[in-house]
Amino acid sequence: MGVMSSPIAASASVIVLAIVAIASVALLVLIVVAPWKRVRDEPPLDKDMEARVLLGRPNPEQATGEMPVTRIDDAADHEPDADYSELRDLDDSV
Numbered sequence: 001m002g003v004m005s006s007p008i009a010a011s012a013s014v015i016v017l018a019i020v021a022i023a024s025v026a027l028l029v030l031i032v033v034a035p036w037k038r039v040r041d042e043p044p045l046d047k048d049m050e051a052r053v054l055l056g057r058p059n060p061e062q063a064t065g066e067m068p069v070t071r072i073d074d075a076a077d078h079e080p081d082a083d084y085s086e087l088r089d090l091d092d093s094v
Contacts, residue, residue, distance in 0.1 A: 045053065052060060 048060070052058060
């Protein structure tokens with residue numbers, strides 16, 4: 001005859017698992033909900049600071065490796081009557 005397990009032991013393990021599951025859900029809800037009001041009460045960041053935080057650049061003077069942008073009006077070698085048709089041919093969207 002096989003060994004019979006006690007129905008009380010099975011119930012105890014189910015009860016322990018249920019308690020652990022309920023505690024886990026309660027802890028998750030507490031972690032999400034508890035700081036909510038404090039976070040919502042903070043003043044919003046200005047756009048410059050928000051961009052620096054999202055880009056991970058705390059120092060705005062830090063070099064990014066990007067080429068500085070110059071407008072065509074500000075370029076020293078700008079020719080007002082120059083033919084830019086070759087450049088327009090490079091653009092496939094036109």
